[in-house]
Amino acid sequence: MMRIAIVEDEIHYQDQLKEFLLKFEQDKGETIEVTTYSDGDEFIENYQAQFDIILMDVQMPLMDGMSAAEEIRKVDSEVVIIFITNMAQYAIKGYAVDALDYVLKPISYFSFSQRLSRAVDRMKKREDNHITIKIKGxxxxxxxxxxxxxxxxxxxxxxxxxxxxxxxxxxxxxxxGELSSYHFFRGHKGYLYNLEHVDGMNESCAVVQGEELPVSRTKRKPFMEALSNYWGEMIK
Structure with missing residues (x-):
C-alpha cells in the first residue's frame, strides 16, 4: 500500500487530486491511502516520515510548499516530493529539496499520471533497500x-x-525472515548482526562497530563462514 499526502489549500485541487489518485489506483492496480492537508504548517507539525509520496502545493498562505519541504528533508531524506504549482519557475527551486518532479496547474490526468508513475518507480526502488518499523508515536x-x-x-x-x-x-x-535477502546473520538468539558492519570475531564475540556482542557456541563456525563469504563477495 502506498501512503500519499496531498498538501493543498484550494479545495478544488484537493478534490481533483483525490479523483486522479482514485483513477490511477484503478488503472495501475495499486492500493493507495490518501491524507489531505490544507497548509504546509499543518502538515509538518506532526510529520513522522509516515508517507511514501507527497503532492505539495508551492503557494499556500501560512507556510509555502518550499519551506515545508525544507523542514521535511531535515527528518526524512527518502520521501518522494512532487510540487503542484501554476508557475514553472517555482518548480526549478525544487531541486534544492530533492523534489522528484512538478505538475503545472491546471492539472491534466495524463501529465499527473506520468509523474506519479515515475514517483512510484522511485519509491519501489527505495523500498528494496529500506525497512519501515513502528516506533512510539x-x-x-x-x-x-x-x-x-x-x-x-x-x-x-x-x-x-x-x-x-x-x-x-x-x-x-x-x-x-524480513531481512533474509540481505547480509544479516543471527549469531545469538538475542542478536541479529549486519555483516556489513562486522569488523571480525574476538573469542566468543562478534565485533560490530567496535562493540563486542555474543555469538553462541553452536553459531560460531557458521558465523565465521558467513562472514568469510561476505568478505569474499566484497573483494571480488
Missing part, C-alpha cells in the same frame, strides 16, 4: 545499510543504527 524508515545490529529484549526489538537507537515490537524470527 508513529513509524520510521531505516536504510538497511544503516543498521548495525538488532537486539531482542522480550517482545521488544532494539535497532542500533547510524542514526541512533530505535525500539519497536515484534519477534526476532519475523525480522530475520
Amino acid at each position: 508513529g513509524v520510521t524508515r531505516l536504510k538497511i545499510s544503516d543498521i548495525y545490529y538488532v537486539e531482542s529484549q522480550g517482545h521488544k526489538l532494539i535497532f542500533q543504527t547510524r542514526l541512533g537507537e530505535f525500539t519497536t515490537t515484534g519477534t526476532m524470527k519475523e525480522l530475520e
Whole structure:
C-alpha cells in the first residue's frame, strides 16, 4: 500500500487530486491511502516520515510548499516530493529539496499520471533497500545499510543504527525472515548482526562497530563462514 499526502489549500485541487489518485489506483492496480492537508504548517507539525509520496502545493498562505519541504528533508531524506504549482519557475527551486518532479496547474490526468508513475518507480526502488518499523508515536524508515545490529529484549526489538537507537515490537524470527535477502546473520538468539558492519570475531564475540556482542557456541563456525563469504563477495 502506498501512503500519499496531498498538501493543498484550494479545495478544488484537493478534490481533483483525490479523483486522479482514485483513477490511477484503478488503472495501475495499486492500493493507495490518501491524507489531505490544507497548509504546509499543518502538515509538518506532526510529520513522522509516515508517507511514501507527497503532492505539495508551492503557494499556500501560512507556510509555502518550499519551506515545508525544507523542514521535511531535515527528518526524512527518502520521501518522494512532487510540487503542484501554476508557475514553472517555482518548480526549478525544487531541486534544492530533492523534489522528484512538478505538475503545472491546471492539472491534466495524463501529465499527473506520468509523474506519479515515475514517483512510484522511485519509491519501489527505495523500498528494496529500506525497512519501515513502528516506533512510539508513529513509524520510521531505516536504510538497511544503516543498521548495525538488532537486539531482542522480550517482545521488544532494539535497532542500533547510524542514526541512533530505535525500539519497536515484534519477534526476532519475523525480522530475520524480513531481512533474509540481505547480509544479516543471527549469531545469538538475542542478536541479529549486519555483516556489513562486522569488523571480525574476538573469542566468543562478534565485533560490530567496535562493540563486542555474543555469538553462541553452536553459531560460531557458521558465523565465521558467513562472514568469510561476505568478505569474499566484497573483494571480488
